Amino acid sequence: MPELPxxxxxxxxxxxxxxxxTVTDVTVRNSNLRWPVPEHLGQYLxxxxxxxxxxxxxxxxxxxxxxxxxxxxxMSGRLLINPTDRPAEKHDHVDFILSNGKRLRYHDPRRFxxxxxxxxxxxxxxxxxGLGREPxxxxxxxxxxxxxxxxRSLAVKAFLMNSRIVVGIGxxxxxxxxxxxxxxxxxxxxxxxLKRYQTLARAIKKVLGEALRQGGTTxxxxxxxxxxxxxxxxxxxxxxxxxxxxxxxGTPVQHIRQGQRSTYFCKKCQH
DNA sequence: ACTGGCTCCTGAGGGC
DNA sequence: TGCCCTCAGGAGCCAG
Numbered sequence: 685m686p687e688l689p690x691x692x693x694x695x696x697x698x699x700x701x702x703x704x705x706t707v708t709d710v711t712v713r714n715s716n717l718r719w720p721v722p723e724h725l726g727q728y729l730x731x732x733x734x735x736x737x738x739x740x741x742x743x744x745x746x747x748x749x750x751x752x753x754x755x756x757x758x759m760s761g762r763l764l765i766n767p768t769d770r771p772a773e774k775h776d777h778v779d780f781i782l783s784n785g786k787r788l789r790y791h792d793p794r795r796f797x798x799x800x801x802x803x804x805x806x807x808x809x810x811x812x813x814g815l816g817r818e819p820x821x822x823x824x825x826x827x828x829x830x831x832x833x834x835x836r837s838l839a840v841k842a843f844l845m846n847s848r849i850v851v852g853i854g855x856x857x858x859x860x861x862x863x864x865x866x867x868x869x870x871x872x873x874x875x876x877x878l879k880r881y882q883t884l885a886r887a888i889k890k891v892l893g894e895a896l897r898q899g900g901t902t903x904x905x906x907x908x909x910x911x912x913x914x915x916x917x918x919x920x921x922x923x924x925x926x927x928x929x930x931x932x933x934g935t936p937v938q939h940i941r942q943g944q945r946s947t948y949f950c951k952k953c954q955h
Numbered sequence: 956a957c958t959g960g961c962t963c964c965t966g967a968g969g970g971c
Numbered sequence: 972t973g974c975c976c977t978c979a980g981g982a983g984c985c986a987g
Contacts, residue, residue, distance in 0.1 A: 685979080685980065685981085686981095687981095718963070718964095718981090718982090718983090742981075742982095756981080756982090757981095758963095758964090758980085758981060758982090759964085759965095759979075759980050759981065760964085760965075760966085760979095760980095775965085792964095793964080793965050793966070794963085794964045794965050794966085794979095794980090795963080795964055795965080796963070796964065796980080796981060796982085797981090811982095811983090835956095835957095836957075836958090837957080837958080838957080838958060838959085842958090842959090845981090845982095846982095847981085847982070854980075854981070855979090855980065855981090903979095904966090904967075904979085905966090943959065943960075944959095944960075944961085944979095944980075945979095945980070946978090946979080946980090
C-alpha cells in the first residue's frame with residue numbers, strides 16, 4: 685500500500701533509469717484502471733525523451749518535452765524496471781519500452797491506480813491542483829495544521845489523511861504519526877492545541893522520514909522498482925499490532941474502526 | 956462548508 | 972481440499 689515514503693522510494697529508484705532515455709514503444713494491455721488509460725498514450729510518448737521524474741503527493745510525474753505521465757499506484761500498484769524479454773504476467777497493464785533496452789512496467793491487481801497524460805503543468809491538473817502541503821517540506825508546520833483544523837469536528841486521524849490539508853499520509857503513517865505525537869486518533873481536530881500540533885508536525889516528519897530511510901513499509905506486496913522490499917514494518921509501533929504490547933509502556937494496542945478504516949493506538953500513551 | 960459513507964477491485968486469510 | 976465470507980484501503984464523489 686504505497687504511501688509517500690513508498691512512492692518516493694520508487695521515484696528515486698526509477699529516476700536514474702528513465703531520465704535521458706527515449707521511449708521507443710508503449711503497450712497498453714488493460715486500459716480499465718481507475719480512469720481509462722489515454723487511447724493515444726503511445727503517440728504522445730514514442731520517440732520522445734524523458735527529462736524528469738518528479739513526485740507530488742502520491743502521484744509520480746514522468747515528464748517529456750511536451751507533457752507528463754501522471755501515475756498513481758492506488759492500493760496495489762507497482763512500477764518495475766524489467767528487461768524487455770520478460771513475458772507479461774497477469775495485471776501487467778502498461779509497458780513503456782526504453783531505448784536502453786529496459787522497460788518500465790505498470791502492474792496493479794486491484795486497478796485503483798491510474799496512468800494519465802497531461803500537457804498542462806502537472807500542478808494545474810484537476811487531480812493535483814487542490815492538494816495540500818508536502819509533509820517533508822518546510823510548509824508543513826504545527827501552526828499550519830492548527831490553523832486548518834479550527835472549527836473542524838472530524839477526528840484528527842481523518843484530518844491527517846485529508847490530502848487537501850497534507851498529502852501522502854495514508855492509514856499506516858497516520859496511525860504511526862499520532863502514536864509518535866501521543867495524540868488519540870479520535871480526538872476532534874479542532875480541539876487540539878497549537879503546541880500539540882507542533883509536536884504532531886514533528887512526529888509526521890520523523891515517521892515519514894524514517895520510513896523513507898527504511899525504503900518504505902512492506903506488509904504484503906509492496907516493493908520498489910527493482911523488486912526490493914522496505915523495512916519500516918519492523919519499526920511499526922501500533923499499526924496492525926492489535927492486542928500486542930505497546931513498545932513503550934506494554935499496554936495492549938487497541939483497535940477501533942474510524943469510518944471504513946482500521947485505527948490502532950495505545951490508550952495509555954495517546955490522549 | 957463539513958462530514959461521513961459509498962464505490963471501484965482482487966487476493967489473502969479465517970472458519971468450517 | 973475447497974468454498975464462502977470478510978477485510979485491506981486511496982481518494983473521488985455525493986448526499987445530508
